[in-house]
Amino acid sequence: MPLSTRREAHQGLRPVPRLRFRDGLGGTVAFKRDQLGFLGGGLRRHGDIYGFRTLGLPMVLVNHPDYIRHILVERADGYDKNAILFRIVRPVLREGLIAIGDNDVWWRQRRLMAPHFTPRAVTAFTGNMVDESAKMLGRWEHRGIGTVLDVTDEIGQLALRIVNRSLFSADVSAGAQSFERAFGAANEILGAFFRFPFPPLNVPIPRHLRLRRAIDDMDRFVNGFITERLHRPVDPDTTPDLLTLLMHSADEDDGRRMAVEQLHHEVLNLCIGAYETTTNALSWAFYLIAEHPEVERRLHAEVDEVLGGRLPSADDLPRLRYARMIVDETLRIYSPAYQSMRRAKVDDEVGGYFIPAGTNILINSYFLHRHRDFWDDPERFDPERFTPERIAARPKHAYLPFGAGQRVCIGKHFALAELVLAMTTVARRFRLVRPPGAPPVEPEALVTLHPRGGIHLRLEER
Template structure:
C-alpha cells in the first residue's frame, strides 16, 4: 500500500522499471490486468509506468479517487490518453469531452432527461422488450438449448435504447450497429494497450475503424433525419424529441445538430455496450452460484407472484439490486477511466506532474483487500445498507463519481434490476455440462471473452 507522507514532503511516484518491458509497455500489452495487479502488489496504491513513452499513473485508493474526481476535480480534465483514443468515435459527446465549459453546457441540456423521474417514463420500454425476449426464447427454443446470452442481451439492450431514444423498433439495422461497435471496440482496445502506429496513419486497421464509425453514424443520422423531416408535434416524447427541444437556461439556445448527433451516438453506445456486458456477467455469476439465483427467484416470487417486474417493484427487490451491485463490483463494464492533470498536484504524499495521465481501474479498485475481504468471492451481501455505510464511498465507482458521474446511471440500474427479476421469474439459465470458466477481456470496456453461453430451462 502507498506510504503516508508528511505534509510538504512529497516524493516521486514509484515507477515501474525497464525490466518490465520498456517501462511496462510490453507487459501491459500482453496482460493489461495482470500487469496492473502486479504493479499494485509491488509498488502500492499509486505507481507510474509508460506506454511507448507516454507516462501513466495508476491511482488505486478511495482517497486518491475522491481527490481526482471530486475534491480537486477542476485540475483533472478528460484530455487524457484513453479519451484521445476513443474520441474518433465519441467526438463531442459527454463521455469524452475534454473542455469543461462545453461539457457543462451539454450536461445542463441533457441532465433533466436522465433523472430517476425522467427514467421512469422509459421503464415501460424495458418491461415490454424484456417480455418480448422471453417470448422468443419460449417460442424458438427447447429446454436444455444453449443460448448465446451475450448476443441475446445485446439485442435486448439495443432495442430498449432505440425505443427510448427514437420510439423505434429496430431489426437488422441494430445488428449492423452491434457489429460496427464490436469492430471499433476491438481496434481501440488493442491500440490503447500498444498505441502504435498512430491511428492517423493510413493502415488497414484505420480503414476498418473508419468504416465502423461510418456505419454507426449512418444508424444514428437516419433516425435524426427522419425525426426532423416529420417534425410531428404529436410525436411520442422519446429522448430524441426531448433533446431536440432542450433549451439551455443560461443562453436560451438549444443543442447544435452536430452535437446532438454525437450525444445520441454516445447514448446508443453507452446504453448498449455497458448493459450488454453487465447483464451477461450477472447471468453468468447467477449460473455459477445457484444459491444466489434461488434467492433472487424467491424474492421475485414473494414480490411479483409470477408477473413481470415493473418500476413500482424496484424498492421491494433489494436483494436483486444487491446482485446487480456485486456484479458491477466484480465486472464493471466501464472498468477504466482516465484524467489529465492540468497542473502539478500531490496525491497520497506523491508529486503528480502537470500533464500526467491518471488511470483509474475499477477492476483493481473493487478488489482492494483493505475494503473488500475475500475480494474475488461473489457475495451480494456486501451491499446491505450497513456494510455500504461502513465502506469509503469511493471504494466502489462503477459509474464514476463527482460532477462527471455517468449520466445514464439511473437508466442502467433500472434496466438491470428489471431484467434480472423478470428473467428469473420465468426461466433458469444454467451452466452447460463442462462449461469452462469465462475470463474477462479488457478492451475499452470489460467483455466476457468469447461471450456467455448458458442452457435455458423454463421454470
C-alpha cells in the first residue's frame, strides 16, 4: 500500500516534523561534522520528536520517556534491531545478543544466557573484579606517587583482565592488549561510517581493510579460547567460568545448546560490551570525582565507614550507596551506550505522530539525560539525583543507560557491580586529581561515547 494511502488510514495523526532544509547532502555533512551538535540543534527547533536524513537515509529522533516507553516496552514486538545503526555494527557483532535483528532468535538466545547474569549469578565473578583492581593499584604504586596516568588506558586493561578471567578463567594480558587495539580501531572506523555510511563496507578501501583486520584479530582472540575449551573436559571441582556455563546452557523447551558459531558471536559480544562500558564509564567517573572535591570527600567517608581499610566484596554492594549514586550519575551524563535504534516493522503511532513501517528510530540518551523537564540543571554533576526518593519522582524511562524493556542490556548487573567495586577499591588507597592547567575533557561520539584523547589524572596518596 502506498505511503500516502497508509497515512490516510491514520487520519488525525500528525506527520513527524522534519529538518527539511538539512535534507540530503546538507544533513549528511552536518551530521558527519558534529553529530551531537546536529541532533541537539534539531531538538531545540522541533522538540521531542523530529525527522532528518543523512546520505538519503530517513531517521526519526525521539527524546521523551513516553515515546521511549511506547517503542521499547509497550510496542516492543512492533520494532526490531534491523535499523541502520545495528546493520553498521553487525560486521563486528554478527548475530550476537547486542545486534540480533530477529526478535524470535534474540528471545531464544536471551533465555539461554539470562540465568548467568542475574544479580546472584554475578556475585561469582566479583572476586575477579576486586582482585584485578587491587593488582592494578600495585602497578600504580610501583610507578610512583605523582605519576600522571592515562586513566582510560589503565581502565581499559583492567576491564579486559576482568572479563578474561570471568569468561575464560585466564590471565591473557598480551592477547588482551591486542584485542583492545583491534576494538579501538573498529570502533573508530564504524563511528565514522555511521556518520557517513559510504562507500559500503564491502568496498575494499584502506579504512575498510583496516576494519577487516581488526575483526580478524578479535576473532582469533575469541576462537583460541573456544577451541581449547571444546577439547578440555569440565573439572567438577572448579567454579565454572562464563564460557563453560554458556557452552553447557540448554534451551528449556527443546534441550538444544548453542552452535559453536553462535557461541563465538556471544562471547565476542560479551568481551566488547564488558570492555567498552567499563572503560568509558569508570574513566568518566574518576574524571568527574576529580572535578568535584565534595563528592570525593563523601565517597572516601563512605568507603572508610563501610570497608574499614579492607577490600570490598559483593556483600558490601548494598551498603556502598553513595558510590552507586556516583556511578548512576556518571552514566546519566556520559552513558557509554549513548544511542540505540529500532526499526518500525509496521505502521505505528508515537505521541500522536504517524510512524511509517521501515522508519529508523534513534534514541539518544545523551539528550534524554539532559531533558530539562526531568533533570534540573542537567549539566551539573550531582549524585544526589539518585536517592530513592528522587528516583521515584522521575518517569522510569527518563534514564536508560542500559536500554529498557525486554532487550535491556544483559550485562547490566555485571557492569554495575564492576564499576562500584573497582571505584571503591581505588578510593580506599588513592586519589586521582587533574594536573594543573589540564583542559576539560570533551565527549567524542563514536559508536560509543568516548572521552576525546583519553583522561589523564595524577596519582596521589589519600
